[in-house]
Amino acid sequence: MEIVRARYQTSCKTLKQLNSSLEKLNDKSLKEIHDLMRNAVIKCFEYSTNTFYYFLKTYLTETLKISLKDASPQHIFFVSLQEKLLIEKEYSILEKIFKNRDLIVSNYSIDLAESISENAGAYYQVMHTITERFSEILKQ
DSSP: OOOHHHHHHHHHHHHHHHHHHHHHHOOOOGGHHHHHHHHHHHHHHHHHHHHHHHHHHHIEEEEEIIOOOSHHHHHHHHHHHHHTTTTTTHHOOOOOOOOHHHHHHSSHHHHHHHHHHHHHHHHHHHHHHHOOOOOOHHOO
């Protein structure tokens, strides 16, 4: 359970950093550094999605003792849906989030970066909401 708690705490910290970057990105007084903040949001987005995925994967394998056939994010989310850790809408949004993450990591473009940074607040909210569900479970 200790490794699950550690992954959970890392996921919470990275989501908090993503939220902080999003607040700065949306701060109109910082418009002159918009491009820097957008890129910071993208890096926080990438890191947050990774730590979120690793937390879910660790929870499935360490706490629920599920043997995974595939370690891809898509499979982890599908198993999480089957285990009722996610609802259908969250599953669909997570698929979109990770598709965007894969695109930005493999093929950075300003248009894609702008699109992701505009949607990162909603992406953050979904991952944060899911992560918060585990807070009581992991306090035990």
